[in-house]
Amino acid sequence: MAKMQLPIKLNNKKKSKIQKKLGKAPGTITYLGDRDDAVSTLDVIEYSQDTLEEYSPVNVETLLGEKSDKIKWINLIGLSDEGFIEKLGKVFQLNPLTLEDAVHTEQRPKIDEYETYIFGVFKMMYLDEEQRIVVEHVAITLLENELLVFQELKEDVFESVRQRLKGKLGRIRSRGADYLFFALLDAIIDNYFMVLESISMRMELLEEEVYQKPKPKTAQKIQELKKEVLRIRRYIAPVRELIGRLIDTEHPLITKDTKLFLRDALDHCVEINESLQIYREMVMSLTEMYMSNVSNKMNEVMKVLTIMASIFIPLTFIAGIYGMNFDNMPELHMENGYFVVLGVMFVILIIMLIYFKRKRWI
Numbered sequence: 318m319a320k321m322q323l324p325i326k327l328n329n330k331k332k333s334k335i336q337k338k339l340g341k342a343p344g345t346i347t348y349l350g351d352r353d354d355a356v357s358t359l360d361v362i363e364y365s366q367d368t369l370e371e372y373s374p375v376n377v378e379t380l381l382g383e384k385s386d387k388i389k390w391i392n393l394i395g396l397s398d399e400g401f402i403e404k405l406g407k408v409f410q411l412n413p414l415t416l417e418d419a420v421h422t423e424q425r426p427k428i429d430e431y432e433t434y435i436f437g438v439f440k441m442m443y444l445d446e447e448q449r450i451v452v453e454h455v456a457i458t459l460l461e462n463e464l465l466v467f468q469e470l471k472e473d474v475f476e477s478v479r480q481r482l483k484g485k486l487g488r489i490r491s492r493g494a495d496y497l498f499f500a501l502l503d504a505i506i507d508n509y510f511m512v513l514e515s516i517s518m519r520m521e522l523l524e525e526e527v528y529q530k531p532k533p534k535t536a537q538k539i540q541e542l543k544k545e546v547l548r549i550r551r552y553i554a555p556v557r558e559l560i561g562r563l564i565d566t567e568h569p570l571i572t573k574d575t576k577l578f579l580r581d582a583l584d585h586c587v588e589i590n591e592s593l594q595i596y597r598e599m600v601m602s603l604t605e606m607y608m609s610n611v612s613n614k615m616n617e618v619m620k621v622l623t624i625m626a627s628i629f630i631p632l633t634f635i636a637g638i639y640g641m642n643f644d645n646m647p648e649l650h651m652e653n654g655y656f657v658v659l660g661v662m663f664v665i666l667i668i669m670l671i672y673f674k675r676k677r678w679i
Contacts, residue, residue: 344413346399346406350422350454352469355395357402362390364482366491377404388494389463390482394471396420396454402467409434409465411458419467422454426555428562435459435498435570437559440552441505442512443474450512450545452552455505459498459570466501474508475501495575499582502560506585509553513592516546520599527607531614536607543600550593557586624679628669632662 341347359375365387372379380391393405399420406416415436418424429436441453456467478500481487489500519542526535560583564576571579639646639658651657673679 344417346403346413346416346420348397348399348420348422350396350420350469352395353397355397355469357393357395357398359405360392360394362392362479362482363387364390364490369482369490377401377408380405380408384462386462388497390497391463391465393465393467394469396422396467396469405465409458409460409463411436415458419456419458422469424454426552426559428559430566430568433460435563435566435568437502439502439505439556441468441474441508442549442552443472443508444511444515448515450515450549452548457498457501459494461570462494464494464497464501474504478504492574493572495571496578499575499578503578503582503585506556506582506589509589510585512549513589513596516542516549516596520596520603523603524606527603527610531607531610536604539600539603539607543604546593546596546600550597553586553593554590557583557590560586620678624673627673628666631665631669635662635665 358373359377359380360373361371361375361380363370363372363385368387375391393402396402396419402416402420405411406413410433412431415429415431418427418429418436418438424438426440427438436456436458438454438456441455443451443453445451451472453469453473455469455473458465458467478489478497481489481500489497523535523538523542526532526538560579563571564579564583635658670679
């Protein structure tokens, strides 16, 4: 007997990404993001303690010049041009596996150490004009006196670092490329706090809505927030372990002084992870609170209906008896029988209300 198979429907975009990757050798540069028409451009900031120069845009060939003692921050914007990425990788002699991860936008955060460079993948998060959370893939390669940054969009969280570079009073100008690597990583982590603050505000509003006026749409909002928290946690949680690896590494590109600053970033990551865990538990409890409040409101409605039914049952019984069409009922011929029955019904009503009140049912 043939086995029965259930039909499975896949999202076309997700399906095309998977098929694009299947069957290719490891190290094949394959862009898996949603911005296929992006044009790859290079921006360069070259600086020392006394000088700073910016070049934009820059050709790949200009990066083949002689090495200098100045620090270069090379920013690649747009990851869909696979040929451009491959040419850039040859200039810096990057492993094909590095380039593969640099354009793989679904790659989880990671740190890889090679003989001549350190490569890291992170998720950059910030809020757009509508206060929605934007997640952007960013890959950072630390070389000797050079820092190569791969990112999808021109918008990023590094503007504060650029401003510190332009000011001579900043610490970055007097230190090496490894400190610039820390500064960019620190900017990414600092923006995680902004994202968590946004999540916290949404959670407070939802909590108030659950307590006061829970609606069917409230459950949908809770579910969306739950997915958002889990997605953010998947992107942020590994960063703590990665910074710990950078602190413990013996790679010559990370100096002892920079490791001191990385410890501060590690403290921030611990705080962020603890907050994420709390938010995760709070979202779970919001669902339980919603179900409990809806159930309580339903119980209140049922309580009122039950009390009303209990009051009218004896009254309906009396009215039913005296509504029967029989002649042989002595009470029917009483002169004040109608008023006596109404009085009895009224007395029963008062007695039942007093009883319910003493029982605190009403």
